[in-house]
Amino acid sequence: MKKLLIANWKMKPKTLKEAIVLAKLSDDKDIYLAPPYIFLQSIKNVLKKATIGAQDLFQENPPKGGAFTGAVSAAMLKSIGIGFVILGHSERRALGETDVIISKKIAIACESKITPVLCVGESEGIRKKGIEEAMRFVAEQIKNDVSSIPKTVKKMIVAYEPIWAIGTGNNDTPESASQMARHIKKILSDQYSIKAKVLYGGSVNSKNISEFAKESDIDGFLVGGASADPKEFKTIIKIIKSI
Ligand code: PEP
Numbered sequence: 001m002k003k004l005l006i007a008n009w010k011m012k013p014k015t016l017k018e019a020i021v022l023a024k025l026s027d028d029k030d031i032y033l034a035p036p037y038i039f040l041q042s043i044k045n046v047l048k049k050a051t052i053g054a055q056d057l058f059q060e061n062p063p064k065g066g067a068f069t070g071a072v073s074a075a076m077l078k079s080i081g082i083g084f085v086i087l088g089h090s091e092r093r094a095l096g097e098t099d100v101i102i103s104k105k106i107a108i109a110c111e112s113k114i115t116p117v118l119c120v121g122e123s124e125g126i127r128k129k130g131i132e133e134a135m136r137f138v139a140e141q142i143k144n145d146v147s148s149i150p151k152t153v154k155k156m157i158v159a160y161e162p163i164w165a166i167g168t169g170n171n172d173t174p175e176s177a178s179q180m181a182r183h184i185k186k187i188l189s190d191q192y193s194i195k196a197k198v199l200y201g202g203s204v205n206s207k208n209i210s211e212f213a214k215e216s217d218i219d220g221f222l223v224g225g226a227s228a229d230p231k232e233f234k235t236i237i238k239i240i241k242s243i
Contacts, residue, residue: 003213004199004220005240006032006117006159007227008055008086020046025230028237033227034086037072041080053084053117056092059104061112074112084115086222088145090163099144107148117157117222118145119201120184124164131176134162135183142187149192156196158184159222165202167225172202178215185217206235213243 007026013019019039023046026033031050035043044052058071065073077085087109088102102118109116120141122134138160146156160180165172172180181198188194200212201222212218221240226232 002030003218003240003243004030004032004157004197005237006053006084006086006199006220006222007034007233008089008201008222008224009033009035009228010055010091010224011036012228016042019043022228022230022233023047023050026050026227026233026237028241030240031237032084034084040077040082044081051083052081053086053115054082055086055089057085057087057105057109057114059101059108061108074108074114077114078112082114084117084157085109086117086119086159088141089119090121090161090166099141099147102145103148106145107150110150110153115157117159117199118142119159119161119222120145121161121163121165121202127162127164131179135180138180138184139187142184143191146188146192146194149194154194156188156194157199158188158196159199159201160184161201161222167203169203171204171208172200174200174212174215174218177202177212178217181215181217181219204236206232206239209236209239210243213240 023043027050029049034053034055057074061074087105106116122137127134177200188196197219199220199222204221204223205226
């Protein structure tokens, strides 16, 4: 089965010039790129094969826009052809984004026909209490984050990203990431009749991706740091395409 590869550039690279170089190098079929907002339109213009997405959207989407300084709405993203949006990333949750806000964003993305990529994952403290505790935490996050999802939504992408694995070089094991992927799929299928693709994210690189890719319940990857490193991401794409 083909694995999905989503690149979360976070707040990188520093200049539009560098962003365009990175985008051209990453431009391949089945690759999803999520650059910073400011580069979206320019990168969209140079991409030939990859799908472009945003790293966030605002939780209000009034028909005629609104007084929300600094915010970017789903309608704006849709108007420039944005196909997906990363929501609930732990780095945004750490900035104060709550499950209530995330659930509004998920609903707006779905209503706007932008595919949400919902990020969930436990802290190190929770994981230290054992995988069952982590599974309970993730189940609760999903319940809260999809609480406003339209009933018509039957498919979804979830990224399981344990917080302690993000940007630390300390990745989860393929076995427990796979166990969590099964758990997430079962919750969404049993309780919401949603068929989910589950990605793993957390210090994925060209050295460890092949082991994760052997797990049939892991449908792909959300790659942060390594996706903004041109040489490293090119190698990752090559590995994924050879599977
Ligand atoms: C991420 O930002 O979603 C992520 C998984 O980061 P990294 O790959 O750097 O751990």
